[in-house]
Amino acid sequence: MKLNGQPGMAITRVEQVMEALRQRIAARSLAAGARVPSIRTMSEQTGISKSTVVDAYERLVAEGVLVSRRGAGFFVAGHAPPLALAALGPQLDREIDPLWLTRQSLETEADALRPGCGWLPAAWLPQDAVRRALRAIARDPRAQLTDYASPLGLPALRQQLAWRLAQHGVEAAPGQIVLTDSGTQALDLLCRLLLEPGDTVLVDDPCYFNFQALLRAHRVRVIGVPYTPTGPDLAAFEKTLAEARPRLYVTNSAVHNPTGATLAPAVAHRVLKLAEAHDLLIVEDDIFADFESESAPRLAAFDGLARVITIGSFSKTMSAAARCGFIAARADWIEALVDLKLAVSFGNGEVAADLVQRLLVDGTYRRYLDGLRARLADAMGETLHRLDALGLRAWTRPQAGLFVWAALPGGLDAAPVAREALGEGVVFAPGNVFSVSHSAGAFLRFNVSQCNRPKVYETLECAMSRAAQLA
């Protein structure tokens, strides 16, 4: 069988050769230490030019899959190393690797400032309400403190979620809702359900950086579509669907991460028409739903959960320490989804689900959100004002949420700015962390709830001037 497939295939010949060898190594038809076919033999067997084969072999050497021995040819690397996530994607500077920001945000000293991180400061979260709910669980003789959850998860919470989704026009019966341990786990389960290794997945460019890290772990090809202040660029979206035939599109609609943009209804309509024409599935990550003051359009509401799957969690607005996420999907996928959930996690934690459920039913959470939105709106105004004073230009004025996406002045590159600031104990989020195409080098993402200290702006100004000198 020739390696070259149908005409018009999006995968390049170099990738075809690489993939064929990887599969033979995975299947042990080429064992560790074995010599791989010579350049000439491979070229003859496959009808692919020798220079392309050389290119493929050298990229596999760079990935550590093959080793080259001078004069003797190429061999399968000796002791197969464990999967390094970094090796599954293009090699990046650690500064713009999607995992870099996660590690920096989670690992730096407690007193570091984190204007680039993706969550609220602990003091902004409903600590007292969480504390009261935990105490109520500990006191409640009917609380389920030790048993496994039922396969879909706590029925009372799924009912609450069905009601809350309906507020955004998303109709899902409680039996269409599956609880998970987090929004990230929700996306991970859906990738396992819907994707095969080698599939193509579309994301926004820029998008939430961890989409890239997670999708990499699923061994899929990730393609970005430029995002505009009203949604994905429709011409680019259509072209990519036609050319790359992606299986899945992963996006946020209500409050877009990192840009703070809101999907426009007409764009939602066009996205869904294109998805239908090209048999594309969509995961709509609605993790920022509760930051909204007015409900923006949801793809899942327009679509009626036919080809759109909604996911969400309360890690951003309630607690990331007692985590609970969910998936709402078409009814006929639930059985397969639950089988997968049981196989890879044996169910979600019921104490966290119970905690969320208690906070949702008493009015505390609603009142907390009202206050939070007002506080964020103030912080947003203040942050925009301060950034403007330093010459940064906001890409759009977000209607809600945590994030401002702003361009540095004078063609400055955000990566060295972030690196300089890190030395001062301030974690900024350079734009290319979020950009599949690495075309957002001029941008930083600011979390307005983490930007209320003068040191943030002092450090930024200082880092900008040092980076300008280095450039």
Place this chain on the structure above:
Amino acid sequence: MKLNGQPGMAITRVEQVMEALRQRIAARSLAAGARVPSIRTMSEQTGISKSTVVDAYERLVAEGVLVSRRGAGFFVAGHAPPLALAALGPQLDREIDPLWLTRQSLETEADALRPGCGWLPAAWLPQDAVRRALRAIARDPRAQLTDYASPLGLPALRQQLAWRLAQHGVEAAPGQIVLTDSGTQALDLLCRLLLEPGDTVLVDDPCYFNFQALLRAHRVRVIGVPYTPTGPDLAAFEKTLAEARPRLYVTNSAVHNPTGATLAPAVAHRVLKLAEAHDLLIVEDDIFADFESESAPRLAAFDGLARVITIGSFSKTMSAAARCGFIAARADWIEALVDLKLAVSFGNGEVAADLVQRLLVDGTYRRYLDGLRARLADAMGETLHRLDALGLRAWTRPQAGLFVWAALPGGLDAAPVAREALGEGVVFAPGNVFSVSHSAGAFLRFNVSQCNRPKVYETLECAMSRAAQLA
């Protein structure tokens, strides 16, 4: 490139053809609705006989990957369905599908009896201690109730775990321990780290049924090695390593599930020598560690965590509602493991980790375990006695733990016995749920903590006699 690989490859030709087509479909070189090459063309291209190609195509039709149109040939199925776990493995009767027992145990009515399930009754778990620890967390002003955990997880718990592992001779620094949301998630992360799709993984036959479901989700080939009362059958183990070249072996050492057997030191030594000779990695699932009265040998202790990875959790002895598991592995794998953990879950829940940590440091858990072991030993004696009276023969007398693995008398098949009993609201665990080779049809696994009601034995007797009449 010919499909047939090196001589001695363990994968069959039918599977080769199936896999090649699946890959072309995944890569969209064959799109939904496209005609696949004719039997003759495929046979000519690959050098594989037409009858083998027919066999492969028909199995893909059975899996829903292809559709056959009379007179027109074979086509890629129209709308690619989401991954059904069941489709990734051999088609099974639902009664002996590994997920069947999970669903039955989790979904049946609260008042059903579950002698076949894998966990303690709620009343046997340390409810009051969990309740007190939750209350202490809710009261503690320093408790971390809303933030994300650090990438490895709560340092104080990792220190406790290092100390506890040392009691079993396993030396792991806290920096070599990574917290997870469950033991299942721990194994799932390791599979992602260590396996490629198409790899071969060794399990015990019989083994914990969910290993099969989980490994299926990783698209690996699963091979069983017969288990003996002192560990895996060494001759079969060696032969399988030589022939199938598995990458990984997943096992329990201390209290084996489902047999209750304990690994003998000499067998541990031989297993590790063979693993070294064949470059095999081992995951030792030590989830039943705390049921032991005397510490059995651990592969991880003999090996010094070089090629053995230990996983564990407290879902069986503390709480399955506030779950927390862990991985202890060689230091140079931790970075890659943590990257993966962040990408696919963004960290474990800190409230559950804090709860486990509090229960471990105060003496309550230790005292609870002393009582639990005594209670289980009594229940074990009683169960063995009752089963003997019904003519069932225990395969070994377990030194500790929950499980008795016992053969039905008179060549009875456990599947119809379990089906009959389910009609009476009693969930038994038929042996083939645990057996990759389906060679344990005569066995049932009994959980002695769930066997203390006369109705268990009355129903068993009745179901046995009905199954005998049907046979």
